[in-house]
Every structure is written in structure tokens, then in C-alpha cells.
Amino acid sequence: MAGRGVRVAGGVARGVPLVEPRGVRLRPTSGLVREAIFNILGNAVEDARVLDLYAGTGALGIEALSRGAAHATFVEGEAACTEAILQSLARTGLGERATVLRGRIPAALARLEGPFDLIFMDPPYDDPAKEEVLAGLAPLLAPGGRVVFEHGSRYNPPVRPRGLQLLERRTYGDTAVALYSHLEGE
Template identity: 45%
Template structure:
């Protein structure tokens, strides 16, 4: 697993192998991550990452948030509560030398509480597949989002977004379905 583009292009992140089923770690493949970022940057959304405040939900290894930092995001906040994932996440932030632009919140994404900072412009949502946790998390995170924030949601089945979210695009990559939504204004 590596950073695909931007200032940290080619940086190898901590190895997870095929994932850790017990810890619900299923890293987004380099191919899917590259497709997501190509779509974001070349898909008619302008450059939503430039100077953005990014939230990586069910962060796991943090690869999505770190990729966003490499491609121009100002800061990334990682929402994760699994011990194995937190260890990998801390290691990857250190490998990228991005400690000063990252914050880790050890919280349940479906019950995140109050946002401790500014609203988020871009949200990566990569819940465990098939458990409806993405729907719960996004509903709970609505107060955390900037008006018209972009939400990039990875799931195995078509997600059911909360009321007011506008679907912008949906692409299938193997068993991963990527949906891009715009938050209410």
C-alpha cells in the first residue's frame, strides 16, 4: 500500500497484507484509491481537496486521508476506534511526516459526539461492508459537515444516504461500490 499521487507520491505505508478480518481492516486497494482520487480531481468537482479539511471515517490505516493530504488537503482528521487500526494509523501518519496536519479521534463513528473543530469539506466513509454502519455514521456526522461537503462512500451495496444528500456519481470496482454525494447546503 502506497500513496498514489501528490507530494508524497510513492511513499509506502505500513503493510496490512490482505487485511485483518477480526479488526475489520480492509484497506482500500491502490487501484480503487487511485480511481477515487482521479474522479475527485478530474470529475468536474473543481479540486475539492485544495486546502480542504478532510474527515476519514472508519479510517483504518488512514490511507484515504493521507492521500488527500498528499494531494493538497490542509488537514485530515481520522475517526477510528479499533486498536489494531489505531496503531497502523499512527505509524502511517509518522511515515508521511504529517503529524502537524493530522488529528486522530478515537470514537465510534456511529456515535461520534460533538465535532471538536471546524466543519469538514470532504469526508471519506469506508465502513465495514454490509452492516449499515455507513448510514448510521453519516446521519450522526451531519452536524460535522460544511454546507455542500463532498462525501465519498465505499460500500459493497448501494448505500442509502440520509435525506438531503444529493448523489453525484457511483462507480463499481470489483466488490467495492464508490458513491459520491453532496451534503445539504
């Protein structure tokens, strides 16, 4: 079914509605927050290798592809979501530059081959493993790369998870976004 407002916000696929899976409760990143994330990232998206963890509808990774990313890998545990991502990639014409993996996080991280220039992480806000997952991303991150961690605005993300350092945090209503890079000297 076509998205009730989940559309690509910019780039070559701007305005294309994304497929939303049936029977799965998701909290897709709002258009406002997606636009803010990509404004912060600017030119870092062009030709980037992107990893979209807890992909859901795939909105973040598809947005990156639409804005010039070279390749995006989507990781999602729900079969209905992976099917929806594949349909959205076909609908946008961006499927040739994407890989969709079905797997539960954090276990699925072992199947990934980095490095990635951008890693999007949008776990369920109540996921008890989110800090463990964040602390395991440094080996997958390319030099100069960024991790974009979306979380609830009342949650205080770690400043220095293993191998990473918090660069900035911005709040948009109930949602906040933390940007990380490699810890200097590592």
C-alpha cells in the first residue's frame, strides 16, 4: 500500500511514496526530521556507502540513494518490511544500488562488510540493545564517516561509545538525532 505521507523528500526520487508494510507497527522518521538530517549531512551523502540499520520502511537509506549515495545496505528483521523496502526501491528506480538483508540486530552486524561512510541507526526507542549496537559500529565506519542515531528526545545518548565520539545532538519534538564520528586518535 502506498505511504500515508512517507515520501522521498529530495533528490532524483523526490515525492515518490514509499511502500509501508502491513501488520507491522513502525515509527518512520518524519519528513521534517529526514530533511533536517540531510541538511546537516550536506555533501557527505554524495557517492557515500550507506548502512540503514533497523530500516523499517527504508526511508533513510532510500533518501540517501535519491540524493546521490553510491550504495545503500538495508538491515531489517521483519519480512514484511524487507519486502516493502524492495518494492519501494523498485518504485523509485534505485534498486540497482541497494542490498536488502533480513536479520535481527545486533546479530546481523556480523554479516556486514564495511566500511560505510554513513550509518543510519533508528532502533525502537525502547530497544535495550541500542547502546550495545552503537558501541559496535566503529569497525564498520569509514575514516571521516558519520553515524546518525535517531532516538527519543528524553534519552541521553552516550558521549563516547566504544570507538566513537558524539559530535552534536539536535532535538525535533519527541525525536532527537545524535551524530557520531570516530573517536580522535582511533
